[in-house]
Amino acid sequence: MLTRKQHELLRFIQTRLEESGISPSFEEMKEALDLKSKSGVHRLISALEERGFIRRLPNRARALEVLRQPDDTSVKTPKAAAANGNDNALAGTVAAPSIRPVVPANDVIEIPLHGRIAAGVPIEALEGQSTLPVPAALLGSGEHYALEVSGDSMVEAGILDGDFALVKRTNSARDGEIVVALVRGEEATLKYLRREAGMVRLDPANAAYEPQIYGPDEVEVQGKLAGLLRRYH
Known part of the structure; x- marks a missing residue:
């Protein structure tokens, strides 16, 4: 009442x-x-x-x-x-008038934007001070950050050069998930994660690229893909 x-x-x-x-x-x-x-x-x-x-x-x-x-x-x-x-x-x-649930359009949060990440061969992951405004509906629970995608090795997964990858920060992921993988402590790449025969395989989503295979101590998962933002010019 x-x-x-x-x-x-x-x-x-x-x-x-x-x-x-x-x-x-x-x-x-x-x-x-x-x-x-x-x-x-x-x-x-x-x-x-x-x-x-x-x-x-x-x-x-x-x-x-x-x-x-x-x-x-x-x-x-x-x-x-x-x-x-x-x-x-x-x-x-x-x-009383009929009232329908409404999700407010101003539900936007700022997340850190950490440079560019390769969707082709690994490149150095940059730690920047910029932020990116993101609709909260694209994110779930947990801590998130954004990386600008560079390259075309994930185009068959709908991830294009210039997209912003929205990443949930985590150090674990299941096989088949798209992750941000830090390779040998200095280079980061966006790939499908696979584990086989005691090795870690980072698979592209582009037939023009070969999978990258590393020892388990050479790859550190730093997050998994939660969403994408794309700008049209």
Whole structure:
């Protein structure tokens, strides 16, 4: 059961997400609900969150997600209760609009961009200070970083020269997964990982290239592919 203000705030957030994909600011919510301070907005947000109607996305500024609509289609109004002479009771109803879950379009995070990585022969992996804005929907849990792809040895896997590989940081992977492999401690490459006869094989996805075979102590998995970003010019 929602109070009138809780319902108004939920409706306002939902409307703004549908119109622009961006959550309203606390100042905008305060003005829309004619509240005297932002502390009132905080209390309403917390109440809606506790009841499971919205979710605050961690480490994102102004990022709220509407999870569900009210269980019933009416909310109580304090004004109607006062008209009945009972300050402690809530009477009267107002119709609640249909509310659909919306994933906000401003759910974007910055991840480190560490230079270029070969999708052909191994090249040195560069550690840069740049970052890349990435839609969070492309990433799962865990720590991620990005590498710009150089070369064409993974084209049959849909990975092209100039793409940005989104990599989940890990030191383990299963056979058949696309990984960032550090070779002999100094060169990195993006390949399918295979293990056979006590050796590590890094397979390209291009018939023009041969697999690369190394001893198990020569290859260190530094991450596995989580997604791709591509720019069109």
